[in-house]
Each structure stands twice: as structure tokens, then as C-alpha cells.
Amino acid sequence: MDQKGKKVKLAVNGGISFGAKLTAKQLAVIAEHMIEGDELEVTTFQQLYIDVFERDAESVREKFMEAGLSCYPVGNFVKSLRTCNFCKGEEKEGMPVAIELNKRIAGNPVPFTLKPAYTGCPVGCGEPLVNDIGVMKIRDGYDLYIGGKAKGKDANTGTLLVAQLSPDQLYETVETIIRIYAEQGKKREPFFKFIHRFGLENLKSQLPVIEKQIAY
Template identity: 40%
Template sequence: MGETIKIAVTPVIQGGGSLFTPEQFATIGKVVGTDAKIEMTSFKQLYVEIPLERREEIVASLQQSGLEVYPAGFVTKSLIACNFCKGAEEAGLETARIVNKAIAGIETPTPIKVGYAGCALGTSEPLLKDIGIVKMRNTFDVYIGGEAKGLKAVPAKLLVSGVSEEELPQVITKIISFYKENAKGKEKFNRFVDRITLEKISANCL
């Protein structure tokens, strides 16, 4: 196969969850070939290993089928959203898409997972993500520092409440930028939050 590269493939954020169509799966199989390695990740992305020389061609075909393609590895993952069970408008589907467009694929010292819940039920488990967003009526609460792995799993801590729809993408990107600028090497995000403190992050990002 020669030199290869991994790409992250995901369906668009939509009501009902992470829904692939049969045609999209068929497209993936057709364009990557029978020798490709495809991994289902815990953050709702397919990691697909493809020939580097065919990257542009394959990405274009996947995007044409309605899929989204992002870098794999040490980047901010595409938004891990809920199923929008309260409806697209009430749960903030369009806002989630705007946030995803702002954050997905940003290079980071370690991979960053951002969760989004359209209501306080939190079915997407946003408080177990590095950054969690919870819609509360017409504004949003932002949590940071969650860790789901290991025996010392911890929920994220509330950083700010009452963030408007217009302010939300900028708040999240500022947090990610502050982490990039101040992390020590490959410091995990939750450890970064503990070291820097909520107060300093709030002072620099809000």
C-alpha cells in the first residue's frame, strides 16, 4: 500500500444521533478498498487508514457522500453530541453544528473531546469529556476537566454558566487555545485544568 495516513470520518451532526446511511458505508468500502483498516472509536468517529497518495481523492469522495472528514490523532475531535431528543430547535442543533465547525481538527498537545447536550439530561455524557457543553433553556453551561478513563474517573467542573449562543463558539475555542499555549508537553487536559485552576482559566478565557 505504500505510505499511509489515518483520517477521521463521521456523519453530520443531526437529530437521532450518529447516523450513517447504507450508501455512505458503501462509499467508504468502495473508496478505501478491501485492504484498508477501519476502527470505530469511542468518540463517534471512524478511523480509516488510507494511502497517502490518494488522500485528496478519497476525502473528496467521502465528503461528496455527505460525510465529514477530519485529521486523526492529537487534535480536537468532532463534537460528541446528543440525539437532540427535544427537537432540533429546542436542543440547539444548529448551535452544535457551529461549535463543531469551530473546533474540530484543531491541533492540540493531546486529543481533546468536547461533549454537547441539548438539555440537562446530558445523554451524551458531557461531564465526562474534557470540555462539556449543556444547554439550559436559552443559554449554555460550560464544564471542563472531565476524565472518563481509569479507576480515578472524575466529572468535569463548572467553568461558566449563562453563555449565549453567539458567545459559545468563541468561549470554547479560547479554552482550547489557552490549553495549547500553556500545557506542559503532552499534558492531559484534566491535569492541565487541575494545575492551572478554574480561576486562572476563567480569567484568561471569559
């Protein structure tokens, strides 16, 4: 393989599934596009970073997708949904909702890297309370948290913004929050800082009307 040329970074994972898993076929396809000395970076949001030659990037993406891998941009974008292990079954843990939410938001440009997380029960293995946007399935509804921060002396759990949303309400609300952040956030302004500056009440006032759902 020609080892000269500019490289770009791709973010890949096995898709939104039962935890962060890869098949033997997916691992083999990734290995085909690595040369001696290359390394895979494992991120905290369940993605792998791989460096590929820029000239080959599009064809590599296609091969990865054929193997069932999902590819995402690297940088100031909404990351793919961090998930738990969904230990009680696909429908009960809301897997179809997690997949659809990821499809709608992952890869959208934002002022600074935004990490969403989803968990299918109150145990919270997907760590929704310490990520920028967190979704927790409670019985038949979805509770939405925002502004969590996992690192630093000012680490903090997210604030419950809306409780017991239907899937459609969840999609619309999260998409609206991300749109507001993309339009109103300052360059390289982390989401939790944006929330403090923009104001929680101000954000609530701009969300779709969800009768008796806003958690004051």
C-alpha cells in the same frame, strides 16, 4: 486496486446530526475505499478511522465530503463534537449551535487529544460531564463544563465553569479555552491535568468578561 504504498488514517463521521448516524450512500462510499482485510475502527467519540493510501488521501477526502461525510485529522487535535440523539427537535435541542461550535473547534491542534461533548438537555446523553469540554443546553442557555474524565481510578465529572451562555458567548469562551490550552499546555499533557496545573481560577481570569456568568 494497487495494494502497495504508505497508508494514512482518516477520521470520518456523518457530521453533527441527530446522534452518530451514517446513510447507505455514505457507507457505500467508505466501502469503495477499503480492500479485503481492511477494518474500520469505531471510536468512543463517534468517529470511524479508515486507512487509505497516502497518495489518494486528498481525493478520498473530497469523495467523502461529496457524500456528506465530515473528515478530521487523527492525533493531537480537538475531536469532533460528541452529541446526543437530540430527541426533541433541531431548534429546541440547539442543533445549529452544536454544528457551529464543531465547525469552529474540531481539528484544531492541541497538546493532547481533546474530546468535547454536547447535549441538548439535562439528561446528558452526549456525556458532557465526563469529557474534556462539555456543553449542556438548559432552557435557552448553555452551561459549560471542563475537566471531565471518564476512565481510570481518578475518573471524575467536569466542573461547571460558566452557566447560561448565549451561543456567541459559548463560541468565544470555548475557543479561548482551547487557545490557552494550545499555547500553555505541555506536550502530551491531557486537558484535565492541564487544568489542575494551570489552575481553574487562573483560567477563569483569562476568559472573556461575562458579567455574573462565571460560576464560583
